[in-house]
Structure formats: structure tokens, C-alpha cells
Amino acid sequence: MIVLLAGLAMAAAPPTWSGSVAAIVHKNCAGCHRPGEVGPFPLLTYEDAGKRAGFIAETCRSRRMPPWKAEPGHGSFFDERRLSESEINAITAWAAAGAPRGDAQAEPKPPEFHDGWQLGKPDLVLRMVEPFTIPAEGRDIFQVFVIPSGLKERRTVAAMEFRPGNRRVVHHALVFLDGTGQARRKDEAHPGPGYSTFGGVGIMPTGGLGGWAPGNFPRRLPDGTGREIQAGADIILQVHYHPSGKRETDTSEIGLHFTPKPAEKLVSNLPLASRDIDIPAGEPAYKRSVRFTTPEPLTIIGVTPHMHLVGKEMKVRVVKPDGAEIPLIWIRDWDFNWQDTYLFRQPVQVPAGSRFEVDALYDNSAANPRNPRSPPGRVKWGEQTENEMCLCFVAMIPHSRESLGKIRQAAMRQLMTPGMLLRFLGGN
Ligand code: HEC
Incomplete structure (x- = not known):
């Protein structure tokens, strides 16, 4: 009986900073939240984190922090910044219990960072x-x-x-x-x-x-x-x-x-792009898609989705000739401030005849807090803040130089408008 009660008491004891929370914060937050980095305040010590426990728990639960836009299950990437459910639960329970410190003597030390070249001296x-x-x-x-x-x-x-x-x-x-x-x-x-x-x-x-x-x-x-x-x-x-x-x-x-x-x-960027964008003011769900069939096999090592401020969602996948689908990435809550180049843990092999599919969604309504214009206005393709883009760079390795030439040609034929082609060829 006593053993059982002790067990219950232990299960109910809230996580402490020194027991588990410090390790989670050091691993997932300190890289950006330390002096001289982009995070608006440091999250290294108990003093840093304890006073912000509620705020920290809220941003972790809503998955606003750490910033990572790729949905799980659609591509597996290096350097994923994503807390597990149990890590989120630990932070939430810690904050709800008033952010207990635990044994200060046993506290893990903040990690050390070296800010020199990470890969050694460059050539x-x-x-x-x-x-x-x-x-x-x-x-x-x-x-x-x-x-x-x-x-x-x-x-x-x-x-x-x-x-x-x-x-x-x-x-x-x-x-x-x-x-x-x-x-x-x-x-x-x-x-x-x-x-x-x-x-x-x-x-x-x-x-x-x-x-x-x-x-x-x-x-x-x-x-x-x-x-x-x-x-x-x-x-x-x-x-x-x-x-x-x-x-x-x-x-x-x-x-x-x-x-x-x-x-x-050679690694090349295959731009999957549509310039055909004209979003009416107030339109909450404007869709654009890009389709491209590769005439040659290739290996994908990364993707870089790109939209501007009213861009909401982008899904990219490959459909193989046998109909099998390979999800590349799904960004469900696009944020212009967190554009990443996502590198696959395992390069993705794409056979000849496979179709790339990019599906993008834009919210040009007043209800979109990221809409730069109030009231909303018509949005066309372009490079300015008030314009939009529909673009995903695919970092790919064709199997030979000849193969690269064929992929480029096909991409120009299928993806580029005459104006774009002219610019690509240096005519403008
Ligand atoms: C890749 C860098 C990065 C990582 C990793 C990161 N943050 Fe942040 N954090 C930021 C930046 C930059 C901001 C400023 C707001 C923004 O740009 O979204 C921020 C803002 C915040 C804010 C304030 C939010 C607001 O509305 O002002 C909190 C709280 C926060 N981070 C907590 C965390 C926690 C907890 C972790 C780890 C679980 C974490 N962050 C990981 C970069 C990061």
C-alpha cells in the first residue's frame, strides 16, 4: 500500500526545471534564445525560463515555438525543430504547477555554442x-x-x-x-x-x-x-x-x-513555379497549382517552398508513373518569416515520367492577420510585398549532364511563360 501511494505521488509530482524541463529547453530553444541570437530573450537559466513559464507553455502547445513549418508525415528532414507530445506535456505541467525549480544543485548547465565555422575552415x-x-x-x-x-x-x-x-x-x-x-x-x-x-x-x-x-x-x-x-x-x-x-x-x-x-x-534547382496569379480582394481560398512531368530520372535532396504574405498553404508531392505518391512537404500555416530550405534525411529517388504536383492556397481576406493590406486589394504575381508568388525550388541531382539538359528543357517548356523564358535566356 505504501509503495502504491509513493508511486502515485511520484506520478503526480510535476516536472521540475532541473529534473526534465531544462534539458528540453536547452536542446530545443537555446540555439536561438541566447544572447546575440534572433530569439527576443535568452532561455538558458531557470531565471530566464521560470518567469516566462506560462508564455513558453502557450507557444509550445500552439506549436508556434520552436518555429518549424513542415507538417509531420510529409517528408522527413534534417534539423527538424519539433517538440514531441511528451515534451509539450512536460512543459505544460511544469508551467501549470508554478514552474518548480527542483534541485538547483542537480540542474543541467546551459549548453555551450561555438560560433566559428561549423564545418571547419572553408576553402x-x-x-x-x-x-x-x-x-x-x-x-x-x-x-x-x-x-x-x-x-x-x-x-x-x-x-x-x-x-x-x-x-x-x-x-x-x-x-x-x-x-x-x-x-x-x-x-x-x-x-x-x-x-x-x-x-x-x-x-x-x-x-x-x-x-x-x-x-x-x-x-x-x-x-x-x-x-x-x-x-x-x-x-x-x-x-x-x-x-x-x-x-x-x-x-x-x-x-x-x-x-x-x-x-x-551536379545539384541543380528545379523551379516549380506559376506566374499565373491574380487574387481578387477578399478571396479567402485562392488556389494555384503547378504540374511538371520529368522526362528523366532524378534524385531529390531538398525543397524550398516560397510564397509571400497572403500565402497560406503549400503541398508538394511526386506521383510516380505507377500512381504511387511520394509526399515531399506540406506547409499548412505558411509564414514568410520562417522560410527554410528543407533537406531530406534520405534522398528521394524519382523515376522518369513522374509528375511533380505543387498545390498552393492563398487567403486574401481581411480575416488573415498576415494580409499586408487593409482593406485587402487585388494581388498579382510579382516580387514586391503586395505581390504573390507560387514557387518551390527542388534541389535535385540528375543522373548525368545530358539528363540535366533534358530536364531543364522540359521545365522551360512546361513551366515558363514566354516573358520568363526571355529573362531566363538573358533577353531582358
Ligand atoms: C530557430 C530559432 C528559434 C528557436 C529554436 C526557438 N525560438 Fe522562440 N523565438 C524565435 C524568434 C525569432 C522569436 C521572435 C518572434 C518570431 O519571429 O516569431 C521567438 C519568440 C519566442 C517567444 C515570444 C513569442 C511572442 O509572441 O513574442 C517565446 C515565448 C518563445 N520564442 C519561446 C521559445 C521556446 C520555449 C522555444 C523552444 C521550445 C523556442 N522559442 C525556440 C526564435 C526561436
Whole structure:
């Protein structure tokens, strides 16, 4: 009897900070919630977390934190930021019990972070040419910086590591390539470092190196594969800055690790896009889809969905010729502020004749709190805040260069309007 009662008492005892909650918070929150990082306050010690227990429990239960937009069961990704039900229950019970500390002596120490290059010393470090100043207040800034690669010959990259110069303000970054000089000319035509854009980078890039968001870790591509940088190409770095309340400056860097010898298999971005967007004011459920059938087999290693502010949902899948479906990603509550490049734990093999399906949903009603316009207005395709996009980049490895050419051709035929094609070919 006594044993049974003790058992019940133990089951009912609320979790404590030192017993279990600290470990959950350190593992899932501290990466962003520490001094100098994007999180608005640190969550390292009992003092940090105890006083915010109710707020923490609420954001975890609603899955607002940690920020992770991909629905479970639709793709399995590296660096998933997702609490388990039991972790959420522990935090909720801890907060409901008044955030007990437990045995302060037994408390786990906050994790240590090293902010140097995560993959070791890169072969080539490319830095923003000048520091960029972010004012204390105001709207988020999307700035494109053009950094000459200085490469005399074509190289293939096994890994790209983006290192934010100022983590308080750098919200995310996308890295593209331009072998045409268009971005350079645009930069020269604008005063100050770089030029500002919102959705895209203002030109049609000739390649891509990936992206970064807080909580992402750089990764090497599978052996024998690489991303190509043409000789003399410029690196196009788009950084999303979020003002911190203080005037800040940033000089971010990119580290490149080249493949030991030129990679045979190249990683390319397949843009699955529709420009056919015209959303009536007030429309709560506007749908757009993209279909693309690949003429060649390929391997998918990642996806980067992209919409703007009234974008609500995006589902991407592959339907194989035998009808079998492979879910790639489902974002049910799109948030422009948390755009990630999602990398699959297991590369996805796609046979020739498979159909890519992108289904996007937009809410242009007044009831959408993310709608930038009040009252809502007509929304058309474009790169500005008040425009929308329907785009998912698929990072893929075709089986050969020839195969890549065929996929590109098919993609141009099926996905691009004449205007887009012209820009892609450098005609504009
Ligand atoms: C990938 C970075 C990241 C991780 C990981 C993260 N946060 Fe956050 N958190 C943020 C940012 C950035 C904000 C500011 C609001 C926003 O941008 O959504 C924030 C805001 C918050 C807020 C305030 C919400 C509000 O409405 O102002 C709470 C509470 C919070 N986080 C708790 C947590 C907890 C608890 C965890 C871990 C379970 C966690 N966060 C993990 C980046 C992160």
C-alpha cells in the first residue's frame, strides 16, 4: 500500500526545471534564445525560463515555438525543430504547477555554442564587400549583395556555410549565382551596399547554393556530387534583416568547401513555379497549382517552398508513373518569416515520367492577420510585398549532364511563360 501511494505521488509530482524541463529547453530553444541570437530573450537559466513559464507553455502547445513549418508525415528532414507530445506535456505541467525549480544543485548547465565555422575552415571565404546598416526600427529589409567569387575556373562546391555577421538582425539568407553580370549592374545602379528586393533577387539567377535560417546547420552534399559555380560568377546573397530596436551593422560571410575533384553529379534547382496569379480582394481560398512531368530520372535532396504574405498553404508531392505518391512537404500555416530550405534525411529517388504536383492556397481576406493590406486589394504575381508568388525550388541531382539538359528543357517548356523564358535566356 505504501509503495502504491509513493508511486502515485511520484506520478503526480510535476516536472521540475532541473529534473526534465531544462534539458528540453536547452536542446530545443537555446540555439536561438541566447544572447546575440534572433530569439527576443535568452532561455538558458531557470531565471530566464521560470518567469516566462506560462508564455513558453502557450507557444509550445500552439506549436508556434520552436518555429518549424513542415507538417509531420510529409517528408522527413534534417534539423527538424519539433517538440514531441511528451515534451509539450512536460512543459505544460511544469508551467501549470508554478514552474518548480527542483534541485538547483542537480540542474543541467546551459549548453555551450561555438560560433566559428561549423564545418571547419572553408576553402574560400567570401565576405560582403561593405558593412550594411540596419536602422533601429521600421520594416524588415530584404537586401541583395553582389559578391564577386573571383574564380578563374569552374568549381564544384560540396558545402556552403553561411555565417551571419550579426545574428541579432539576420533573419534568413538565400544564396544564388549570377554568371551574367546583371546583378552587378543592378547593384551599381543603386547607391549604398547592394540593392533592395522583397520576393526574388531581381534577376533570374544562373544557379544556387542554398539558404540559411536560424537553427539550420550546414551540410556536405553526398560524395561525388556538387553545386557548380561558373568561372567569374558572382555570388548573389539575399539577406532578410529584422530591426532589433538598436541601430546595427552586418557583414555576413559565406564559406565554400570545394569537392576534391570536379563533381560528376551536379545539384541543380528545379523551379516549380506559376506566374499565373491574380487574387481578387477578399478571396479567402485562392488556389494555384503547378504540374511538371520529368522526362528523366532524378534524385531529390531538398525543397524550398516560397510564397509571400497572403500565402497560406503549400503541398508538394511526386506521383510516380505507377500512381504511387511520394509526399515531399506540406506547409499548412505558411509564414514568410520562417522560410527554410528543407533537406531530406534520405534522398528521394524519382523515376522518369513522374509528375511533380505543387498545390498552393492563398487567403486574401481581411480575416488573415498576415494580409499586408487593409482593406485587402487585388494581388498579382510579382516580387514586391503586395505581390504573390507560387514557387518551390527542388534541389535535385540528375543522373548525368545530358539528363540535366533534358530536364531543364522540359521545365522551360512546361513551366515558363514566354516573358520568363526571355529573362531566363538573358533577353531582358
Ligand atoms: C530557430 C530559432 C528559434 C528557436 C529554436 C526557438 N525560438 Fe522562440 N523565438 C524565435 C524568434 C525569432 C522569436 C521572435 C518572434 C518570431 O519571429 O516569431 C521567438 C519568440 C519566442 C517567444 C515570444 C513569442 C511572442 O509572441 O513574442 C517565446 C515565448 C518563445 N520564442 C519561446 C521559445 C521556446 C520555449 C522555444 C523552444 C521550445 C523556442 N522559442 C525556440 C526564435 C526561436
